[in-house]
Amino acid sequence: MTDRLPGFNTLAIHAGAAPDASTGARATPIYQTTSFVFDDVDHAASLFGLQAFGNIYSRITNPTNAVLEERIAALEGGTAALAVASGHAAEFLTMHALMQPGDEFVASNKLYGGSINQFNHSYKNFGWSVAWADNDDPASFEAAITPRTKAIFCESIANPGGVITDIKALSEVAKKHNIPLVVDNTMATPYLIRPFEHGADIVVHSATKFLGGHGNSIGGLIVDGGSFQWAGDARYPMMSQPRPEYSGMVLAETFGNFGFAIACRVLGLRDLGPSLSPFNAFLILNGIETLPLRMQRHSDNALVVAKHLAQHEAVAWVSYPGLETDRYHALAKRYTPNGAGAVFTFGLKGGYEAGVKLVSNLQLFSHLANIGDTRSLVIHPASTTHRQLTDAQKSAAGAGPEVVRLSIGLEDPADLIEDLDGALRA
Ligand SMILES: Cc1ncc(COP(=O)(O)O)c(C=O)c1O
Incomplete structure (x- = not known):
């Protein structure tokens, strides 16, 4: 040794x-x-x-x-x-x-x-x-x-x-x-x-x-x-x-x-x-035995999905530090060069109602209060995890009414994109 x-x-x-x-x-x-x-x-x-x-x-x-x-x-x-x-x-x-x-x-x-x-x-x-x-x-x-x-x-x-x-x-x-x-x-x-x-x-x-x-x-x-x-x-x-x-x-x-x-x-x-x-x-x-493999795949998949959503007509903004246009991209390059993780938020042009509809229409994504699963997960924080907070606290915590949070899993990103596109169309 x-x-x-x-x-x-x-x-x-x-x-x-x-x-x-x-x-x-x-x-x-x-x-x-x-x-x-x-x-x-x-x-x-x-x-x-x-x-x-x-x-x-x-x-x-x-x-x-x-x-x-x-x-x-x-x-x-x-x-x-x-x-x-x-x-x-x-x-x-x-x-x-x-x-x-x-x-x-x-x-x-x-x-x-x-x-x-x-x-x-x-x-x-x-x-x-x-x-x-x-x-x-x-x-x-x-x-x-x-x-x-x-x-x-x-x-x-x-x-x-x-x-x-x-x-x-x-x-x-x-x-x-x-x-x-x-x-x-x-x-x-x-x-x-x-x-x-x-x-x-x-x-x-x-x-x-x-x-x-x-x-x-x-x-x-x-x-x-x-x-x-x-x-x-x-x-x-x-x-x-x-x-x-x-x-x-x-x-x-x-x-x-x-x-x-x-x-x-x-x-x-x-x-x-x-x-x-x-x-x-x-x-x-x-x-933990597979943590390095999973985290890399989570981050890679999240970047593909975030890029897709960023150019979607129903989406007002995407907050994912892996995107070059993101305000945290410079910090991401410094602190997390292997990828920016699985979880990110995006805002729907349709606001609160559109957020609630989206989570109901997704099929492959599970609507639940967790992150970090092999499966892709979705939640509308304003109506769930952050609902006890005041409106000001919600916005300060990045959980305003139009915000949807995704935790991207290990599935094929093409399937995730198809699911999101279908639900956004509906
Ligand atoms: C960043 C972060 N810290 C702490 C917690 C609390 O962890 P637990 O649910 O295991 O008590 C959570 C749960 O979602 C979390 O996302």
Whole structure:
């Protein structure tokens, strides 16, 4: 063996996995068990005291989930990861480790509608507040920072609008104010964008989407970039202060550059409980094995469909950064040279009514609230995912009344175009 690190395709298949030590099983087994037998009393005590790594109970660790955690950490280039029950759970446990009651964070205004709701409403119950900033204007993030600001949150490619975020510019703002930058990398996946290479400190995923990739399992991931210095920083007590739950242990000192991932696991996941089922971890792992192939095909197909729609008479505009005329094309070339992903929006000249009609008339496209499936998907955000938002919030999030969102699958693009043309004619 040389010192050369394995490539992305190899990591997508092998990282974290080995033939099962007791059976030789080559695929990662599903360890469908709640709990694990201790060697003896001392072993049990050392596991409970965080003096040894190992399994106690599947709410906190599980060997199938551990393979998924190692794999995403390797693909993102992070130090450690945590698998959880959903993308929302990943966002929540991340904020739980960063925020105290009365704290604030600054978030991009171009986010998945569910995240906007979560931040605006549910987080209030914890005493956390969000300040919204303009995704295209890094200075607006800086202007929203106060002494209580604990993080900046954005998406690498924003759902639903086909918006590319200038992660490097936001990371410079975060570094200047010594707060972590959290990037939701769901839409890009590490195949298209690796946020740590652009200065992010924490990456979260809805593994439900392209990582799993087959529309069959809900899951979430948190990846620790290992870059933020928590030790000695009293603003982040979960990582930097003695923990009464663990005999005064300071997680950032004991676990160094993966102290954040440990805090999410042993304080967040342990106490709040949104653990990922090993069966879902198994399905997501299977998905990741073909991630590079699928993401390339998703992006290639999306570009063909976007080009077709851009010259269609019923279409007012197409927002896909892969198009040379798109306002985010320059950022796309910089951040995602392999392709601009599968998801994009377009506007119908016929407005809200035309959007509702289109989704009813498509046949090959499935009308549903998801992205990142092998199948092509369609939704009219204003009447579904973004309906709780005010009109102003809808437009700010790229989900105005005339907007239709597509998640382009792996079918033959000619068939997708025929389906769209037929539905637009009808
Ligand atoms: C970008 C993004 N982040 C987070 C989520 C939430 O993920 P989940 O549905 O797995 O909770 C979604 C879901 O659509 C999403 O698109």
